[in-house]
Amino acid sequence: MISENCAYCGDMTEMPFHCSYCKDPFCAEHRLPEEHRCVKLRQIRSERFGERKIIRDGSKSKGSIFKRIFGKS
Numbered sequence: 001m002i003s004e005n006c007a008y009c010g011d012m013t014e015m016p017f018h019c020s021y022c023k024d025p026f027c028a029e030h031r032l033p034e035e036h037r038c039v040k041l042r043q044i045r046s047e048r049f050g051e052r053k054i055i056r057d058g059s060k061s062k063g064s065i066f067k068r069i070f071g072k073s
Contacts, residue, residue: 002014002016003016004016004025005025006025006026006027006029006030007024007025007026007030007036008026008027008030008035008036008037009027009029009030011027013025013026013027013028015028017031019031019033019036019038021033021038021040021041021043021044022038022039022040024036
């Protein structure tokens with residue numbers, strides 16, 4: 001069995017996981033791209049989901065929740 005150091009935390013692991021994107025070895029705790037801050041994570045997300053941005057409505061209403069839901073003044 002091949003032992004390798006985790007590229008993120010440096011711990012020796014007897015069963016390393018190799019990231020499909022950056023190809024580095026990782027322990028079980030850091031095997032996911034999100035967990036080891038994969039350098040290719042931004043690229044992965046943009047390819048999969050595109051360059052979507054959050055759209056906010058811009059309202060700054062400070063009325064009660066009842067007024068906001070039912071439109072009562």
